[in-house]
Amino acid sequence: MVERIPMSKSGHEKLGEELRRLERKDRIEVVKAIEVARAHGDLKENAEYHAAKERQGHIEGRIMELKDKLGRSEVIDCTVVDTERVVFGTVVTLLDLDTDEEFTYQLLGTDEADVKKGSISVYSPWGRAMLGKSEGDEFEVKTPNGVRQLEILEINPGETP
Secondary structure (H helix, E strand, C coil): CCCCEEEEHHHHHHHHHHHHHHHHHHHHHHHHHHHHHHHCCCCCCCHHHHHHHHHHHHHHHHHHHHHHHHHHEEEECHHHCCCCCCCCCCEEEEEECCCCCEEEEEEECCCCCEHHHCEEECCCHHHHHHCCCCCCCEEEEEECCEEEEEEEEEEECCCCC
């Protein structure tokens, strides 16, 4: 059975844009760079050639990875998710019970997670600990700085980031 990869509409679009850029622009540029480097002669000691071939390998690997992810993606409209419990796409406001500090995060896929922009992965320790919880629920998360006690203050539908 194929494991589905949840992602928001905008996350799916961003990966699609990256795939198109890699296939239509970067792949062509690296082939040209290889041709130019080849023209310089001896390939054994040609650093330009080896660098271009290495870049080509990275590009082809990323293309394969993106095709796989997009093929297995389950696109979720974050604006219409159920807010009774924490699920993919919801925006969750948390209270750190030790410091009284509040945090707000949207739970998204691994490729979309960006703590600086207010989103975390549903597969992260925080994301996994929150999934299925309701407003008022308390839970703990193990972090490098110790265990943190948190409470879910509010659950809202997500906005497309």
